[in-house]
Amino acid sequence: MTKETNEILVIGGTGKTGRRLVRTLRASGERVRAASRSGEVRFDWTRPATWQPAVAGASVVYLTVSADPAVADDFVAQAVKWGVGRFVALSGRGIDRIDRDFSPSMLGAEQAVRDSGAEWTIIRPNNFHQNFDEDLWRQPLVDGRLALPMGATPEPFIDAQDVADVAAALLTEEGHHGQVYELSGRRALTFAEAVATIAEASGRSIQYVELTPEEYRSEVLAEGYSEADATALTIMFAGMRAGYLAQPTDTVRQLLGRDPIDFDTYADQAATGGAWS
Numbered sequence: 001m002t003k004e005t006n007e008i009l010v011i012g013g014t015g016k017t018g019r020r021l022v023r024t025l026r027a028s029g030e031r032v033r034a035a036s037r038s039g040e041v042r043f044d045w046t047r048p049a050t051w052q053p054a055v056a057g058a059s060v061v062y063l064t065v066s067a068d069p070a071v072a073d074d075f076v077a078q079a080v081k082w083g084v085g086r087f088v089a090l091s092g093r094g095i096d097r098i099d100r101d102f103s104p105s106m107l108g109a110e111q112a113v114r115d116s117g118a119e120w121t122i123i124r125p126n127n128f129h130q131n132f133d134e135d136l137w138r139q140p141l142v143d144g145r146l147a148l149p150m151g152a153t154p155e156p157f158i159d160a161q162d163v164a165d166v167a168a169a170l171l172t173e174e175g176h177h178g179q180v181y182e183l184s185g186r187r188a189l190t191f192a193e194a195v196a197t198i199a200e201a202s203g204r205s206i207q208y209v210e211l212t213p214e215e216y217r218s219e220v221l222a223e224g225y226s227e228a229d230a231t232a233l234t235i236m237f238a239g240m241r242a243g244y245l246a247q248p249t250d251t252v253r254q255l256l257g258r259d260p261i262d263f264d265t266y267a268d269q270a271a272t273g274g275a276w277s
Helices: 016-027 048-055 069-081 104-114 138-143 160-172 191-202 213-222 227-241 251-256 263-272
Strands: 007-011 031-036 060-063 086-090 119-125 145-148 179-183 207-210
Touching: 007 016, 007 048, 016 031, 016 160, 048 069, 060 069, 060 160, 069 104, 086 104, 086 160, 104 119, 119 160, 138 145, 145 191, 145 213, 160 179, 160 251, 179 251, 191 207, 191 263, 213 227
Parallel strands: 007 031, 007 060, 060 086, 086 119, 119 179, 145 207
Antiparallel strands: none
């Protein structure tokens, strides 16, 4: 695979890891197609007619999952016919140990690339730093109260830029076929410690509140989450409490030759940018 033929399709090119990956690849001179429903290249999992135009000319694909686990099979099989020879699939750490009802689409995408006949690599990161400032937990932090059913189990959160940098290496380098890489930050923090770090960095009073799983489910339903989403979140936190994601890995350093971005650094930079103002 040479740079002359290695055009890279980034599915989810406007997402947390995708937009950072596009910037990273382009900065290193790679030819990249950033695909999403609203991106520069149109790609919609629910509209198969958008798939081939998005893939045309690409030999490498960064695969982020759709909501439907069956769709990945169809897309991956078609993409191989259209000339794709390598996939890097974004999954989630602990996905093979957490209840399968949490995210069958991630497992479906993993199996699709394994069965594709093409080169494949799977990355399974911990929860992103950016969950605290881009979606999921941002508004509760702005409101001054983050309430979750986590207990004292820590999480080695990882920065989305670290995930993007790893993905860039796997998409463009040889020697990673058939590998599953678990990615984490350098150290594990409890959610209470993470919230305290954000409060200090932002100069705001923010409280972390521990909920029971039942209390958490009631709160997210009251916030307007669907029953299915509430169930998925409850399952996710059960897996996290069990410690499936708690142990830091050194994979980022092995692959990139540097330490991952520390949570303190992330919090300082996000606060300076007004993330929780």
